[in-house]
Amino acid sequence: MTSIAPPAPVKRPSGNRRSQWSWAWVVLSSLAITGYFVGQYAQGTLDSLAQQHVGLADTYASRALPIRMAFYVHIVSAGLALALGPWQFSQRLRRRIRVHRGIGRAYLASVAVGSLSALVMSFFNSVGLLGFFGFGALAVLWGWTAWRGYKAVRERDIRSHQAWMIRNFALTYAAVTLRLWFGVLILAQVPFAHGPDPFDAILAQAYAPLPFLCWLPNIVIAEFMIRRRGLPALHLMTPPATRHATP
Numbered sequence: 198m199t200s201i202a203p204p205a206p207v208k209r210p211s212g213n214r215r216s217q218w219s220w221a222w223v224v225l226s227s228l229a230i231t232g233y234f235v236g237q238y239a240q241g242t243l244d245s246l247a248q249q250h251v252g253l254a255d256t257y258a259s260r261a262l263p264i265r266m267a268f269y270v271h272i273v274s275a276g277l278a279l280a281l282g283p284w285q286f287s288q289r290l291r292r293r294i295r296v297h298r299g300i301g302r303a304y305l306a307s308v309a310v311g312s313l314s315a316l317v318m319s320f321f322n323s324v325g326l327l328g329f330f331g332f333g334a335l336a337v338l339w340g341w342t343a344w345r346g347y348k349a350v351r352e353r354d355i356r357s358h359q360a361w362m363i364r365n366f367a368l369t370y371a372a373v374t375l376r377l378w379f380g381v382l383i384l385a386q387v388p389f390a391h392g393p394d395p396f397d398a399i400l401a402q403a404y405a406p407l408p409f410l411c412w413l414p415n416i417v418i419a420e421f422m423i424r425r426r427g428l429p430a431l432h433l434m435t436p437p438a439t440r441h442a443t444p
């Protein structure tokens with residue numbers, strides 16, 4: 198879309214308390230996940246972390262050097278994207294356009310590097326084919342929505358830029374929803390656990406659906422938010438052409 202459009206009409210008042218609480222939750226949860234999950238890989242070498250079974254260190258410690266590099270590049274760049282992204286949705290910061298532009302450039306660069314490294318990792322992920330398709334699709338969509346958001350703002354199509362960046366951050370936020378779903382799916386299995394050491398099976402079963410579950414609901418919610426704000430929504434089918442009445 199190349200039209201120059203004015204900023205989107207915001208239906209709800211900017212001081213809306215509910216949206217401020219939601220934004221505060223997104224900021225806090227994003228910073229918490231970045232701090233904890235990215236921070237844990239700064240505690241030692243991949244080999245030493247693998248011995249302590251930290252995160253996914255044992256999946257990647259034995260991989261070839263380029264894969265281990267992709268792993269580190271991914272957690273640093275994706276972590277940066279998750280820490281920077283929420284600030285772009287603050288109305289107050291958006292008014293300071295130079296700050297918005299600066300954070301936006303750093304965010305988009307982080308997403309570009311983060312999605313390429315995630316795509317590499319999707320070939321070596323810990324859940325096989327499901328992970329390859331789920332994380333792989335997420336990586337591609339993450340990079341593509343960022344590109345669309347960037348393209349829209351270069352074309353001065355601010356409304357499309359807002360819509361694409363909502364979609365894009367919904368995908369960035371998959372890093373948070375993945376961990377939330379993981380916790381919920383672990384807890385849901387606890388009452389049914391049996392056998393001497395059921396914990397490994399519980400973890401594996403909780404992780405299996407995550408490559409898709411971490412982002413599919415997010416993108417549906419993002420599309421609802423885009424429609425509610427009156428921004429350009431995605432259409433699965435091209436709307437029928439306007440019929441002209443024949444005399």
Ligand code: HEM
Pocket residue numbers: 230231234235251252253256271272275276277278279312315316318319321322323324328332333335336337339368369370371372
């Ligand atoms: C949105 C696009 C993203 C994709 C496609 C993606 C992809 C992946 C993949 C494939 C893995 C390895 C999973 C496995 O082997 O089972 C992984 C791990 C990881 N990712 Fe991402 N990721 C994304 C976003 C993020 C973000 C925004 C963060 C920021 C916190 C992040 C942080 C991590 C961390 C810390 C790990 C190591 C696993 C752990 O210890 O929990 N990723 N990611």
